[in-house]
Amino acid sequence: MQHAPDSPDQLPPTPDYDAWPVETRLSTVEHQPHLVTLHWQDGRTSHYHSIWLRENAADDSTVNPATRERTLDLSRLGAWPTVEAARLDDTGALSVTFAPEQRTLRFHPGWLRAHDYSNTEHIDAPLVPVTVWTGDRHDAPHSLDAAGWLEREPEAPDAQALLESALTAVLSHGLVRLRNLPTEPGTLARIAERIGPLRSTNFGSLFDVRAKPDPDSNAYTSIALPPHVDLPTREYQPGLQLLHCLENSVAGGQAVMMDGFAVAEALRERDPYAFETLTRVKWCYANTARTSDYVWYAPMIRRDDSGRLSEVRIADFLRGPLMAPFDDVEPAYAALTTLQRMLHEPHFAMRFTYHPGDLVIFDNRRLLHARDAFAGDSGQRWLQGCYLERDEIRSRLRMLRRAERERRVASLVTGDTPTL
Amino acid sequence: MQHAPDSPDQLPPTPDYDAWPVETRLSTVEHQPHLVTLHWQDGRTSHYHSIWLRENAADDSTVNPATRERTLDLSRLGAWPTVEAARLDDTGALSVTFAPEQRTLRFHPGWLRAHDYSNTEHIDAPLVPVTVWTGDRHDAPHSLDAAGWLEREPEAPDAQALLESALTAVLSHGLVRLRNLPTEPGTLARIAERIGPLRSTNFGSLFDVRAKPDPDSNAYTSIALPPHVDLPTREYQPGLQLLHCLENSVAGGQAVMMDGFAVAEALRERDPYAFETLTRVKWCYANTARTSDYVWYAPMIRRDDSGRLSEVRIADFLRGPLMAPFDDVEPAYAALTTLQRMLHEPHFAMRFTYHPGDLVIFDNRRLLHARDAFAGDSGQRWLQGCYLERDEIRSRLRMLRRAERERRVASLVTGDTPTL
Numbered sequence: 035m036q037h038a039p040d041s042p043d044q045l046p047p048t049p050d051y052d053a054w055p056v057e058t059r060l061s062t063v064e065h066q067p068h069l070v071t072l073h074w075q076d077g078r079t080s081h082y083h084s085i086w087l088r089e090n091a092a093d094d095s096t097v098n099p100a101t102r103e104r105t106l107d108l109s110r111l112g113a114w115p116t117v118e119a120a121r122l123d124d125t126g127a128l129s130v131t132f133a134p135e136q137r138t139l140r141f142h143p144g145w146l147r148a149h150d151y152s153n154t155e156h157i158d159a160p161l162v163p164v165t166v167w168t169g170d171r172h173d174a175p176h177s178l179d180a181a182g183w184l185e186r187e188p189e190a191p192d193a194q195a196l197l198e199s200a201l202t203a204v205l206s207h208g209l210v211r212l213r214n215l216p217t218e219p220g221t222l223a224r225i226a227e228r229i230g231p232l233r234s235t236n237f238g239s240l241f242d243v244r245a246k247p248d249p250d251s252n253a254y255t256s257i258a259l260p261p262h263v264d265l266p267t268r269e270y271q272p273g274l275q276l277l278h279c280l281e282n283s284v285a286g287g288q289a290v291m292m293d294g295f296a297v298a299e300a301l302r303e304r305d306p307y308a309f310e311t312l313t314r315v316k317w318c319y320a321n322t323a324r325t326s327d328y329v330w331y332a333p334m335i336r337r338d339d340s341g342r343l344s345e346v347r348i349a350d351f352l353r354g355p356l357m358a359p360f361d362d363v364e365p366a367y368a369a370l371t372t373l374q375r376m377l378h379e380p381h382f383a384m385r386f387t388y389h390p391g392d393l394v395i396f397d398n399r400r401l402l403h404a405r406d407a408f409a410g411d412s413g414q415r416w417l418q419g420c421y422l423e424r425d426e427i428r429s430r431l432r433m434l435r436r437a438e439r440e441r442r443v444a445s446l447v448t449g450d451t452p453t454l
Numbered sequence: 455m456q457h458a459p460d461s462p463d464q465l466p467p468t469p470d471y472d473a474w475p476v477e478t479r480l481s482t483v484e485h486q487p488h489l490v491t492l493h494w495q496d497g498r499t500s501h502y503h504s505i506w507l508r509e510n511a512a513d514d515s516t517v518n519p520a521t522r523e524r525t526l527d528l529s530r531l532g533a534w535p536t537v538e539a540a541r542l543d544d545t546g547a548l549s550v551t552f553a554p555e556q557r558t559l560r561f562h563p564g565w566l567r568a569h570d571y572s573n574t575e576h577i578d579a580p581l582v583p584v585t586v587w588t589g590d591r592h593d594a595p596h597s598l599d600a601a602g603w604l605e606r607e608p609e610a611p612d613a614q615a616l617l618e619s620a621l622t623a624v625l626s627h628g629l630v631r632l633r634n635l636p637t638e639p640g641t642l643a644r645i646a647e648r649i650g651p652l653r654s655t656n657f658g659s660l661f662d663v664r665a666k667p668d669p670d671s672n673a674y675t676s677i678a679l680p681p682h683v684d685l686p687t688r689e690y691q692p693g694l695q696l697l698h699c700l701e702n703s704v705a706g707g708q709a710v711m712m713d714g715f716a717v718a719e720a721l722r723e724r725d726p727y728a729f730e731t732l733t734r735v736k737w738c739y740a741n742t743a744r745t746s747d748y749v750w751y752a753p754m755i756r757r758d759d760s761g762r763l764s765e766v767r768i769a770d771f772l773r774g775p776l777m778a779p780f781d782d783v784e785p786a787y788a789a790l791t792t793l794q795r796m797l798h799e800p801h802f803a804m805r806f807t808y809h810p811g812d813l814v815i816f817d818n819r820r821l822l823h824a825r826d827a828f829a830g831d832s833g834q835r836w837l838q839g840c841y842l843e844r845d846e847i848r849s850r851l852r853m854l855r856r857a858e859r860e861r862r863v864a865s866l867v868t869g870d871t872p873t874l
Contacts, residue, residue, distance in 0.1 A: 049774075050740070050742040051742050051744055052742055083783045085784070085787045098672055101669050101671055101672050101675070103741075103771040103772065104770055104771045104773065105672070105677070106770075107770065108787070109798070114791075151776070151777045157777045158777070230746075231654040232654060236650065236651060251521055251523065252518055252525070255521070257525070260527060267845075268845045269690075269693065269845050273689065314759075320470065322522065327472075327849050328848075331577070331578040333759075339736070350526075350527060351518075352524075354469075355469075355571075356571070357569065357571045357574060358571065358577060359571075359577065360501065363503045363505075367503070367505045367506070367509075371529045371534075374529035375529045378529070423688065423689065425750070429746045429747050429748045432749065
C-alpha cells in the first residue's frame with residue numbers, strides 16, 4: 035500500500051538534491067527535550083535526537099540554498115538544541131520548534147524515513163554487497179555486450195542500464211568485462227569519463243601495456259607477471275583499473291584474475307597466524323625508476339574499522355627491502371611464502387584471453403591480475419589502461435539510483451505507480 | 455673518517471637505481487644457516503636474515519636487469535634459503551652462498567648499510583619530521599621567493615634547492631608559500647607538474663576559486679568558509695592542495711590556515727573522551743550535487759598503525775546526516791561541538807592575505823583552511839587550485855636526495871670529499 039502526501043508540492047525541502055519518495059506516512063509524534071519519536075502508518079517507530087534534527091534541517095538558516103551545503107555552526111547556537119514542540123503539519127511533514135533559537139523547522143517525511151538511524155543495523159553497509167569468488171566457481175568475468183553503447187547518449191535508458199549493471203558487478207565481484215567496444219586508441223578515456231575523472235600517474239593518464247624496447251616496468255615486457263595490484267607503492271593504491279584491448283594476436287599472454295579477498299579469507303582459515311602477520315607487518319613497496327622514486331610501507335592485507343577486508347597490497351615485483359622490526363622478519367617471510375604458494379593454486383584464478391574491443395574494469399585494491407608470458411615476436415598485444423577511484427563508481431551508481439527515485443516520486447505524486 | 459672501496463667500479467649492482475655511498479667498510483663477517491652478522495670498521499654490528507638477503511640480491515636471477523623489478527618468487531625455491539658460506543670479497547662486498555640453490559650472490563656494502571634493519575629503530579619514520587604548530591607561534595607560512603624559478607630548468611641547482619626547501623616545509627609544517635610567481639591563468643599546472651601529476655576531480659584538473667553566479671560549492675561564493683579540508687567525501691581525500699593567487703583586490707577574504715594535528719592534539723589533552731569519540735565514530739561526508747553524488751563514512755580524526763595522527767577530516771559544510779549507532783549520536787555531537795569551539799580559538803590560526811603571484815601548497819589531510827567573507831563587489835578575488843597526492847612530494851624529494859647521494863658516491867670514488 036502506498037500513500038502520496040496530502041500536498042506533495044508543499045512538503046519541506048530536503049538538505050540535498052536527492053529525491054525521497056514518501057511511501058509510508060507519519061501517524062503520530064511524541065517528544066522529549068532531547069528526542070523526537072515518530073510512529074509511521076506501517077507500524078515502524080523511529081527515534082531522532084534533537085541535535086541531529088536541528089543540524090539536518092534544510093532551511094536557509096542551516097543550508098546555503100544555492101549550494102545545499104551546510105552553513106550552520108552548532109557551536110554558535112549557545113546551547114544544546116532541544117525540542118520545545120513537535121507536531122505533524124497538514125502536508126504530512128514533521129514540524130519541530132527548537133530552543134534556544136525558538137525556531138520552527140520542517141522535515142520531509144521521505145527524507146526522515148530514509149535516514150532513520152534508529153532502525154539501521156548496518157550504518158556503513160556497502161552500496162552493493164560484496165561477493166567473494168574463486169575461479170573454480172566463477173570462471174569468466176561477468177560480461178556485457180557494449181556494442182553501440184559508446185555511441186548512445188549517456189542519458190539514454192539502455193545506456194544507463196548497461197552502466198548500472200557494469201558498476202554493480204565491479205562493486206560485488208570486483209570486475210566486469212564489456213565487449214565489442216571500438217578499438218581506436220584513446221577510446222578508453224571516453225569510456226572512463228562516463229564513470230568519472232581519471233587518476234593520472236607517472237605513467238600518464240592513459241598508459242599503453244605492450245612490450246617496449248626500454249621498459250620501465252615489468253608490465254612493459256613479455257615476461258609473465260605474477261598476481262599483483264598496480265601501484266602498491268602509493269599511499270593509496272588506485273581503486274580501479276581499466277584495461278582496454280586494442281590488439282591481441284600473440285601466442286600466450288592470457289589474462290589471469292583472482293579475488294584477493296578470497297585468497298586472504300582462505301589464508302585466514304588455513305593459517306590464522308600468517309593472516310594476522312600480514313595484516314600487521316608493514317612491507318616496503320618501492321618503485322625506484324630513473325625519474326621517480328615511490329616508496330610506501332603498508333601491511334599486505336587490510337581490514338576496515340568493522341573488521342571487513344578492505345585492501346590487499348600484493349605485488350612481489352614492486353616490493354623493496356623489508357624494514358620491519360628484527361623479530362618480525364622471519365614470521366613475515368613465512369607468511370609471505372605461504373601466501374605465494376596459495377597464489378599458485380589454480381582454483382583461485384580465472385583465465386581468459388583478451389579480444390580486441392574488450393574492456394575489463396576491476397577493483398585494484400581487491401583483485402589481483404596477472405598474465406602469462408607471451409612470445410614477443412608472435413604478433414601484437416596492445417592494451418590501454420587507466421586508473422580511477424572507487425568514489426567515481428559509487429557516485430555514478432548513486433546518480434543512477436537517484437534518477438530512479440525521482441521517477442518514483444513523480445509516479446507517487448501522479449498516483450500511477452503500482453504496488454511497491 | 456671515510457673509506458673508498460678498494461675497487462669501487464667492481465662493486466656488485468644494487469637492486470634499485472639509487473646510489474649508495476660506501477662511507478664505512480666491512481671488517482668481518484660471521485654466519486649461521488639463517489643469519490649473517492656483519493662487523494663494520496666504525497664498530498657497528500648488523501644482522502641480516504638469510505631469506506631477507508636472498509630476496510634482496512641484485513643479480514639477474516632475482517631482479518629483471520632492464521626494470522630493476524623483482525622476478526624471484528621465494529615460494530619456488532623449494533626450501534627456506536639458508537647460508538652455506540659468507541665472506542668479504544676483495545672489492546669489499548659481502549659474498550654469500552645460498553642453499554638450496556647453491557648460488558653465490560654479492561651484496562653492495564653501501565646498500566647493506568643503508569638497509570640495516572637490525573639497527574633501525576623507527577622503520578617507518580617520515581622522510582621529514584613533522585612539526586605541529588599553532589598560529590600564535592607560527593604566524594605566517596614559510597615563504598620562499600620564487601621569482602624566475604619557473605623560467606629556470608628544473609635541473610638547475612638553485613631551482614632544485616628551492617623545490618627541496620618547499621617540499622621539506624610541506625612535509626614538516628604542512629604548508630609553504632612561494633611568492634612572485636607569474637599570474638597568467640593556467641601557470642599552476644606547470645608549477646604542479648614540477649612535483650608530479652595532478653589529481654583531477656569532478657571540479658576539473660585546475661579549478662577556479664571565485665564567486666560564481668550559479669555556485670556548486672560554498673567555495674564559489676563570497677561567504678566565509680569555516681576551517682575545512684577539501685573533498686572529505688572521498689575514500690581518500692587528496693593529500694595536497696595548491697592554491698595560486700591570480701588576482702586579489704577585494705575587501706576581506708583573508709586566508710586562514712591552521713594545523714589540524716595541533717587542534718587534535720589539544721583536544722586529546724583537554725578532553726580525551728571527545729578525542730577518542732572522534733577517532734571512532736564515522737561521520738557522513740556528502741556532496742550531493744546536481745551531477746555527482748559523493749558520500750563517504752569516516753572518523754573525523756585518524757591515527758596510523760603506530761598511533762601517530764595521520765588525518766583529519768573536518769568540513770562542516772560537507773557533512774551529511776550522521777548515521778551512527780543510536781547511543782553514539784549524543785557523544786558524537788558533544789565531541790563535535792567541543793571541536794567546533796576550538797576551531798574558533800584564534801591562537802590556532804594563521805591569517806594572511808593572498809597577493810597575486812602567491813602559491814600556497816598544503817597538506818589537505820592535515821591542514822584546515824578557511825577564509826573570511828569578502829565583499830563581492832569590492833574587487834576581484836581569483837585563485838586557481840589543484841590537487842596532488844602526497845606520494846608526489848615524497849617521490850620528488852627522494853629524487854633530489856638521490857642526486858645528492860650520487861654526488862657523494864662520485865666524490866668518494868675520486869677521493870675529493872672532506873670529512874663527513
